[in-house]
Amino acid sequence: MTVGEAAQHWGVTERLVQRLCADGRIAGAVRFGRSWGIPASARKPQDPRRESATLDDAQQAKRQPGDYANLMPLLNAAFEPGRAREFVYSLGAAPRADIARAELFYFTGHADEAVALANLHLSSDDVEIRLSAHLIYAFANLPLGNIDGSRRALEGALSALEHSSLETPQLRAAQGFISRAASTLLHLKAAEDAPDVIDALPFLPPGLRAFAFYVQAHAAYLAGDHARSLGIAETALMGADETYPIPAIYLHLVAVMDLMALRRPTEAREHLLCAWELARPDDLIEGFGEHHGLLGGMLEAVIKPGWPEDFKRIIDITYRFSAGWRRVHNPATGDDVADNLTTTEFTASMLAARGWTNAEIAQHMGVSPNTVKSYISSSLRKLGITRRQDLGRFMLA
Template structure:
């Protein structure tokens, strides 16, 4: 059973067996915290509308923990729903909470929650933290283990974005060693980041194993959101693991990928003249990600389980849709 002490994202904090998320939430005695946990459940299950309906009433709550949780969930849910303005407002409120809490004589755990929330919305949207934000590493030890593991996935993701793939992979592996139980949400994100690193280290089989391991457990609770968020960076691994085996699930995942990517671009790259997520299918986007990293058609074909001629056809179609004449120009259209 969860502790009665309030923490941000209580479901992320929870240790439970895969498939037992609902039972875990039902054990939470604090009704407001339980509502946040249900919102998390809907968010990670790719039900953004249901998540927003719950957290709206907590956006201005006097309890900073409930408010921060609501802000994070509201930000990402509204990206999927296409409301970039609402997402931006909630993202900015996290910083306002941070400013307020860091100036007050509050518990170090509350300050850690504020720093954690700020890094969640910064790293996932690829917006560098402001200079006055202290390093996440300074506060990570004050977080409950579930959030700590999730925070480590953020640090690994941040290291990945610096193209330090072996180091990022080592951070993930260290997190798995420190876990004292099963934390399905955090561990799903850790496995996805590990797979991203393995892909760039040309460890394709290991990447497939990482994603498949995470997916087989996450799907027991319907947790699709991590795979939606990381689809582009997983560069075709979802196609390998899910597309042929579970076509109906794959279609639902791809609908989520397109919706999330469009919202993400509205915040991250609003001046881009061509909406890449409107032009390319998820599979084409995966091929574009690999092609712009100098993978050969043969390597892409082997990675995705396609023929070389099929890959050539897709690459030609990508160039035509983007109205460019050279493969190396794809980099201009794909956020890394």
């Protein structure tokens, strides 16, 4: 395989494959000039730091054959890109199939259909079905503006776990994951007795474990520790035995966020294209809309020129999701993230808040410096400030 073929097959960036080859981590890799040839039979090497996220024999023995069969089945599926619907349809007409269909609706940007399906199973006797329904209902209600419904659903998920008669390590792990996700992504108070997400990782199924790494990375990003966040995301991508497309998309996106904060746009572009290659065959565009403001203009620089119609749909998701997210984020954090800027004004202003010049922003976004100046002037006027240095108060920088 070429480096590019190996990167696509393993769901990582070409830069990472190059590094693995240079470090001698891929058996049989041969250097050709500035690149590498990789045996077609080569397996993606696991990260040596991954022991904490791997079940040992004793823990594996505790797992029951049906564990997690009904918990977010699509997110936990290592389907080939382009075959998400095939996987969903293979589940028949059982409640598990409804949950998978609701996931597919949500991740393809159809929040109303996701809410309608999840609503059917909020009181399911199966704790995994009920838990999945609450999670989908919580996140899908954000772009619909039903903030109270989102809060109640996540609180209901935690309550369902606390009152479950099945006290197992797996359910405790799920409680830790949901509690951390709720506090990191929606700023809800974490359950006081919830297990630490690190301790929970070995008991989560692979797909949910990968998404838990995304939540960890996102928390590190919000804390301003961009290098650590990037390390978590890239380690998770490299350490997975198989590619789980939905968690991998989110891990690549958080890597883009970190790399743009670190002013490494070339590497950020690689991660964005990896996410897009995983997402586009199944139209899994929700995550791109959710993260628009944090991606530092990468959607404008990469997706808009090549896929303009997809870009328009992503921006529509951005406006709907961001409106709901800000109604949770701003009161909970005391921040005043701007809600009256266009997506292009927000992007230009965020880069400016990070110290980019108008010329640098223009080159990155593919517009003229005068257009960037116009975006920033409009942003300053809308925000009621006069200095470029004050933009950071209203951004996510």
